[in-house]
Every structure is written in C-alpha cells, then in structure tokens.
Amino acid sequence: MTGSNHPIEDSAPDGVTRREFLGAVLTTSLLAGLAGPDLWAAGDENGIPYRKLGRTGERISLVGLGGYHLGMPSDDEVSIKIIRTALDSGINFLDNCWDYNGGTSEIRMGKALRDGYRQKAFLMTKIDGQTKKAAAAQLDESLRRLQTDHLDLLQFHEVIRMTDPERIFAPGGGMEAVLEAKKAGKVRYIGFTGHKNPAMHLHMLETAATHQFHFDAVQMPLNAMDAHYESFGQRVLPVLVKNEIGVLGMKPMGAGRLLDSHTLSPVECLHFAMNLPTSVVITGCQSLADLQQAQDAARSFKPLSAAETAALLARTEQAARNGEFEGYKTTNNFDGTAHNPQWLG
Secondary structure, eight states: OOOOHHHHTOOTTTTTTHHHHHHHHHHEEEEEEEETTTTTEEEEEEEEEEOOOOOOOOOESEEEEEEGGGGGGSSHHHHHHHHHHHHTTTEEEOOTTTTTTHHHHHHHHHHHHTTTTGGOOOEEEEEOOHHHHHHHHHHHHHHHHOOOEEEEEEEEOOOOOOHHHHHHHSSBHHHHHHHHHHHHEEEEEEEEEEOOOOHHHHHHHHHHTTTOOSEEEEEEETTGGGGGGOOOOTHHHHHHHHHHHHEEEOOOOOOHHHTTTSSSHHHHHHHHHHHOOOOOOOOEEHHHHHHHHHHHHHOOOOOHHHHHHHHHHHHHHHHTTTTOOHHHHHHHHHHHHHGGGGGOO
C-alpha cells in the first residue's frame, strides 16, 4: 500500500473538508506561534485557570462574569449570590457597564462587593461617554454604584462607528477624562470594547497609536461563528497578541443565538473561545446553574487540537455564513448608544 503524501490533510476528521481543516491548522498555528493559551498561562486558583492580561502583569481568571445578565434576575439577592459564589470559587474577573439595565447591574455588583469581596475582584466597567464631561460623569456614577474608589479596568463601550475613535481622542474627548482619572487613582488600566466590525477595532488601535497611546485591554466577540463572518478572531486578535494587549473575549455563545443554531453545546462554545489566546472569556450567568457550567468548563478545559478546532468550525460554517446568528454585527438591536445617542455626550 502506498503511503499518503498529505498526512496532515488526511487526518481531517469526518465531515470536515480539506479546506476547512487546513484553514483551522493555519489559524491555530498562527495564533499559537504568536502566543498560544499555554504561553499566556498564569497558574490557577481553586482549579480555575488564570492567564496574563497583556503586558500589565495582572493575573485574571480564564472565565469572567458578565455584568449584563446580573441585572436580569428578579431580585438583588440572586445576583449577589452569583457574584460572591464566583469570587469564592476562584473567578476574579467581573465585567459591567454604566448603562446595563439602567444601572441595576452595577448597583447589585456594588452590594456584592461589600464585606471584603472587593479585594477578591479584578473589577471592570465601561462608559459610553465620548466627551470629557460625559465620560467623567459616568465614571463617577459607576464608582458610586459599585461602592469602590477605583476600577481595575475602565473601557470605552461600544466603539461601533468609524467616527468614535476620533471623538474619544479629540481635545475635550473622553480619553482626557479617563487619563485624569487614572492619574487620580480612580482607574488602573484602560481599554475599549465593540461588537460591530473588526475594521472599527483596527481603526481605534490605529488612532491610539497616532496619539502614542497603548491600550491595556480590548474586548470583542470571539466564538465559533465569528470565525466565518467579519471575524474579530482572524483580523484583530493577532494584532492584540502581537502588541501584548489583553484580550477580553465576549459573546462565546453569540449572546445565546449560537445555541439557537443547534450546532454546538454551551461547553463547546466556551472551550472554543478559551482555546484562543484570550486573557478571559466573559460569559453571562443569570443563575447559579449557569455559573456552575462556566466553572466546570474552565476547570475541564484542555487545549484543542487542530482537528478538534476544525470539527467545531465545520459544524458552524453553514449557520454562520451570513451573520444571522450574530445580530450584534448585522443589526442595531445590540447597539445601546444607537438607541440612546445622548449617552455619548
């Protein structure tokens, strides 16, 4: 019998085309060559893996607690229990935003961070303000709600218009307020978020570079559908890794819509995002059961092989083709500042 001349191609799993498999091999090799998950590893706490946050020297949990969903349970006590259970379990990364649920998410998190819990948390929130006045006012309101004198990370929320970077970095723009807050000790690190198009993230990074500014972290959708459509993972992630900027992966389940496609399980969604060189994978938890699922996924995570990655991507390719299950990219349903432009200042 004659041996194969294409051992890598022939190792493709069933149902995966040669092109899909080679694409996954290339993507996996590229990211691993820059900084694979193992290179970013930073030990663990209570079995929860930790990773480095870019060049900051900070250690954060591989899975983070999303802030939006914490405002959705019917009473404060459920949310407080979720937050404190997460912190006690070894999860230290907390996500939030000034506009989530009209401030309820931050208020509940502030209550949960009493009694010594603030010291266990790496606390992040976001502001919408792009003028100095709006950014400063929103930051101070967030600090009051969160019942803390400082944030570990503050991010400019929803960079979803090509004009946003110039507004933020302009004279009298939001960056002036945030830099003053950092100097005053209210903010330790600075980042930005967005979910619309990778070109907008790249423009924000380019604008920062022209102002000799280096972001500490960047947040974006990273999931098994993103890889097929307007991909942040393919276009932005390598830039962040190369420049040692912390990678905050969000929407690992596509805001729940990826599950509606019936292509992957919740744990497969989380493991795919964890397999990228993410500093943290942020997931929403509305119940203790959701939190347990996230904890179990983090504790059971093992780096995926190229074949395993290709198999997951093959299962999502058809559903992901036109962005139907990534509405945050293709509609304005997720654009809070589009519906409330006054938040921008």
